Amino acid sequence: VIGALFSLARPALHVLDPETAHHASIRALSLLPPRAPQPDDPRLNVSAFGLDFPNPVGLAAGYDKQCDVPDQLLGLGFGFVECGGVTPLPQPGNPRPRVFRLPRDGAVINRFGLNSDGLSAVSQRLRRRRGRPGIVGVNLGANKETRDRIADYVMLVTRLCGLAQFLTINISSPNTPGLRDLQGEAFLDELLARCVAARDEADGAIGYRTALLIKIAPDLDEAALDGLVATALARGVDGLIVSNTTTARPADMKESAVAGEAGGLSGRPLFLRSTQVLAQTALRVEGRVPLIGVGGIDSAQAAIAKFRAGASLVQLYSALVYQGPGLVPAIKDGILDHLRQAGAARIEDIVGADMAAIAADPAAALQMQAA
Numbered sequence: 001v002i003g004a005l006f007s008l009a010r011p012a013l014h015v016l017d018p019e020t021a022h023h024a025s026i027r028a029l030s031l032l033p034p035r036a037p038q039p040d041d042p043r044l045n046v047s048a049f050g051l052d053f054p055n056p057v058g059l060a061a062g063y064d065k066q067c068d069v070p071d072q073l074l075g076l077g078f079g080f081v082e083c084g085g086v087t088p089l090p091q092p093g094n095p096r097p098r099v100f101r102l103p104r105d106g107a108v109i110n111r112f113g114l115n116s117d118g119l120s121a122v123s124q125r126l127r128r129r130r131g132r133p134g135i136v137g138v139n140l141g142a143n144k145e146t147r148d149r150i151a152d153y154v155m156l157v158t159r160l161c162g163l164a165q166f167l168t169i170n171i172s173s174p175n176t177p178g179l180r181d182l183q184g185e186a187f188l189d190e191l192l193a194r195c196v197a198a199r200d201e202a203d204g205a206i207g208y209r210t211a212l213l214i215k216i217a218p219d220l221d222e223a224a225l226d227g228l229v230a231t232a233l234a235r236g237v238d239g240l241i242v243s244n245t246t247t248a249r250p251a252d253m254k255e256s257a258v259a260g261e262a263g264g265l266s267g268r269p270l271f272l273r274s275t276q277v278l279a280q281t282a283l284r285v286e287g288r289v290p291l292i293g294v295g296g297i298d299s300a301q302a303a304i305a306k307f308r309a310g311a312s313l314v315q316l317y318s319a320l321v322y323q324g325p326g327l328v329p330a331i332k333d334g335i336l337d338h339l340r341q342a343g344a345a346r347i348e349d350i351v352g353a354d355m356a357a358i359a360a361d362p363a364a365a366l367q368m369q370a371a
């Protein structure tokens with residue numbers, strides 16, 4: 001029903017500027033009563049990070065930035081929802097306009113710069129939904145004007161443990177100056193050591209287990225990935241999310257005027273690069289922690305490519321702008337069809353199946369699979 005409503009409302013939403021349309025969609029969802037998620041086909045169940053996901057299709061960070069409607073989003077059929085990015089103090093983000101649609105590319109460019117209601121407001125909203133079913137995570141970012149970025153993340157972890165099932169250390173937003181520097185080995189080692197210690201202490205006090213993930217950029221080369229993965233595994237993170245938006249602009253984009261806007265590019269033009277970095281990460285992680293694949297998923301086939309590249313779970317955002325929430329059940333149905341055809345009982349049977357080929361040449365490997 002909501003998918004059909006979206007089809008009716010989409011022309012009106014796309015007349016509005018993207019940020020206004022986004023607020024309108026959150027407002028519309030907030031008018032719905034929170035619905036308990038419907039049960040999924042058991043073949044879609046995935047266990048990862050100590051959590052049992054009813055299905056592997058999640059909503060990526062950046063849609064429900066202020067944690068207004070996680071339960072309504074779970075009711076649309078997502079297996080999990082990542083709210084945020086949240087910063088310790090409220091901050092306005094960059095001046096508008098700061099988000100752009102590229103319809104012919106199936107893409108979005110954003111430079112929100114982590115506009116956030118701040119930790120107090122978001123933790124209050126999470127406290128109100130405590131005890132509700134469904135897996136909700138929170139994406140964490142440092143304040144732009146902070147003097148100590150690591151202390152920002154530590155504070156967020158300490159205060160949000162017990163209010164979400166997983167927390168994502170976002171060190172890959174391209175729109176906060178210097179944030180991506182935290183992906184360097186020395187910084188990352190200290191950041192993760194302190195965040196893991198803060199998580200262990202906060203969880204220990206309340207007898208809870210909060211998974212701690214990191215989210216990385218698709219613009220890292222293989223040498224940077226070597227150090228990053230080694231550090232993340234040594235410090236005991238529970239998983240990695242690959243990837244955030246890219247600062248690159250593929251040469252074949254059709255909306256060349258809008259493509260020149262500064263910010264992070266997401267959607268279809270991000271698919272090949274983010275899937276390649278996912279496979280390169282999976283080759284280094286060697287199954288020691290699960291990965292979440294994000295970037296350009298707009299169909300079941302794209303989601304399946306992420307599993308074959310090494311993801312146990314997937315997330316999406318940009319394709320929802322163009323296809324609406326009906327995409328979520330369509331992807332779940334397509335995954336089930338694929339499992340049937342591949343003679344696989346569960347998603348884990350196809351995870352990493354084409355890892356090496358996709359890491360080397362994603363275009364060739366994925367064309368082969370489609371053929």
Ligand SMILES: Cc1cc2nc3c(=O)[nH]c(=O)nc-3n(C[C@H](O)[C@H](O)[C@H](O)COP(=O)(O)O)c2cc1C
Nearest residue numbers: 060061062084085110244266267295296316317318
């Ligand atoms: C408008 C917008 C805002 C976003 N905000 C965040 C954010 O706050 N934190 C984060 O880690 N990723 C953020 N992202 C990145 C997405 O979570 C995702 O990694 C990226 O868009 C690639 O997925 P997609 O191609 O399915 O959109 C944002 C993306 C968009 C389009």
